[in-house]
Amino acid sequence: MAANGDAMSARVVLVLDEDPGRGERVAGALEVLDLQPLSMHDFLAGEAAGDWLAVVLGAVHSPDLLERLFDRLSGLRLRPPLLLLPGPREGLSAGRYPETLLWPLDYPLRREQLDELLQRALARHGESSTARTPLPNAPGPTGNSAAVQRLRRLIEQVAGHDTTVLLTGESGTGKEVAARAIHQLSRRRRGPFVALNCGAIPAELLESELFGHEKGAFTGALTARKGRFEIAEGGTLLLDEIGDMSMPMQVKLLRVLQERCFERVGGNQTIRCDVRVIAATHRDLEAAIRDNRFREDLYYRLNVFPIELPPLRERSEDLPALIAAILDELERTGRGRVSLAGDAIAALQRYPWPGNVRELHNLLERLAVLYPEDQVRAADLPAKYRPQIAVVDSEADERAMLGSVFATEPAEPDPVAEMAEAEAERAMLRARDDELPEAGIDLKEHMARIEVALIRAALARANGVVAHAAQYLGLRRTTLAEKLRKYGLDRDGTITDGELTDEVA
Numbered sequence: 001m002a003a004n005g006d007a008m009s010a011r012v013v014l015v016l017d018e019d020p021g022r023g024e025r026v027a028g029a030l031e032v033l034d035l036q037p038l039s040m041h042d043f044l045a046g047e048a049a050g051d052w053l054a055v056v057l058g059a060v061h062s063p064d065l066l067e068r069l070f071d072r073l074s075g076l077r078l079r080p081p082l083l084l085l086p087g088p089r090e091g092l093s094a095g096r097y098p099e100t101l102l103w104p105l106d107y108p109l110r111r112e113q114l115d116e117l118l119q120r121a122l123a124r125h126g127e128s129s130t131a132r133t134p135l136p137n138a139p140g141p142t143g144n145s146a147a148v149q150r151l152r153r154l155i156e157q158v159a160g161h162d163t164t165v166l167l168t169g170e171s172g173t174g175k176e177v178a179a180r181a182i183h184q185l186s187r188r189r190r191g192p193f194v195a196l197n198c199g200a201i202p203a204e205l206l207e208s209e210l211f212g213h214e215k216g217a218f219t220g221a222l223t224a225r226k227g228r229f230e231i232a233e234g235g236t237l238l239l240d241e242i243g244d245m246s247m248p249m250q251v252k253l254l255r256v257l258q259e260r261c262f263e264r265v266g267g268n269q270t271i272r273c274d275v276r277v278i279a280a281t282h283r284d285l286e287a288a289i290r291d292n293r294f295r296e297d298l299y300y301r302l303n304v305f306p307i308e309l310p311p312l313r314e315r316s317e318d319l320p321a322l323i324a325a326i327l328d329e330l331e332r333t334g335r336g337r338v339s340l341a342g343d344a345i346a347a348l349q350r351y352p353w354p355g356n357v358r359e360l361h362n363l364l365e366r367l368a369v370l371y372p373e374d375q376v377r378a379a380d381l382p383a384k385y386r387p388q389i390a391v392v393d394s395e396a397d398e399r400a401m402l403g404s405v406f407a408t409e410p411a412e413p414d415p416v417a418e419m420a421e422a423e424a425e426r427a428m429l430r431a432r433d434d435e436l437p438e439a440g441i442d443l444k445e446h447m448a449r450i451e452v453a454l455i456r457a458a459l460a461r462a463n464g465v466v467a468h469a470a471q472y473l474g475l476r477r478t479t480l481a482e483k484l485r486k487y488g489l490d491r492d493g494t495i496t497d498g499e500l501t502d503e504v505a
Helices: 005-009 020-032 040-044 063-074 111-129 146-159 175-184 203-211 247-259 285-290 296-302 312-332 342-349 356-370 395-401 415-432 443-461 466-473 477-487
Strands: 012-016 036-038 054-057 082-084 102-104 165-168 193-197 236-240 276-281 305-308
Touching: 012 020, 012 040, 020 036, 040 063, 054 063, 054 111, 111 175, 146 175, 146 305, 146 312, 165 175, 175 193, 175 236, 175 276, 203 247, 247 296, 285 296, 312 342, 312 356, 443 466, 443 477, 466 477
Parallel strands: 012 036, 012 054, 054 082, 082 102, 165 276, 165 305, 193 236, 236 276
Antiparallel strands: none
């Protein structure tokens, strides 16, 4: 597993973590990013030769292990950053390694943070080795529709310049995702990316959030504090929901954009800043100007390079790719695992998505909770996402509609359903017969056959939709799913493991 040459060593990341499960998960995430992870076993076996892009350092209880690591690092021509996972590290004392190369890494891993740290490490490695290979799958708009391709071209065109960008579009279209993509494609990618939602901060606190404050500047200011402009120095500052900023704050922001300097609240020292500003809003700023709610001079200062993000309803062909990406993220972050059948995806492609990608993300996370480790069909979706479904006024009407939510005309008689219901009726009649046969009866098998017959009838009436069949039987969906597994039944009621026997019953 040794790395040979600069091109290969620029992709190698050493993972040292005495928590083997976590180490394996980190290594898997690095492989997804097309990097080459080296394990603690490789390091101890002496197979970790060559330079490293970075070292992911987790829990290390052995001081000898860290001693070997630092001895090895001292021999490298370019010291890599240490990406510090939460955990104890015996022997990593202050001053042991340059503080500028100690980069905290959250766990569970966040794709955006890991991408950003590795981009910084790769750019730093490139300064010495001239190998500036970009990481694949960098954050950005997902999909291949014409609208997304236009959006990518605009992002790539403006990323190389320090031009101020104004991102517009409906709420939930992914404006922060676009801003991060601009940052990571720019020369500022080694610097921080800082986002501030101007609409979420009270007007009286926004000045302090942006510019910082000195100790004693106001009640509660017990210490001096940096603002977002200082924190974003050398990088990118995203001012989200800029249209919600108060008029007095707009004047102060305009001065910073014009003069590239500011003072902290309660201070008199002028601080110069080198920050790229990206603004975003879902509001119509030109209408706000006409209503005297937004300054025209600030609008022209921000609107140097406008990018409008398309709503999801205008790029429905991207929905399968978006669903796959979001489901992968949910599984990776431990928020559930679920899959969508083709008819469910087709139904979602016909929905207008007023909440855009944010609404899609929320729906998929809800489905992952409702149907864990299961496949969701169109009929399992919440009512408003299903096609051709009428509004019902009563519980009785809703029950009457179950099993026919996709019908556009009266359904033909289903012989399979009729046979299943007839079998269920015969089973019930046999169950009511209180005469015990002369030879006796296997009660367990007899009751199992009745249960299977009723489950088949419910599935037939519900067109194979487990959730609806469960309602017919007065069961929870998970309980019915467990019974299907117990008896080896498919959704259409057929037994997959052969005829019912005493053992499966």
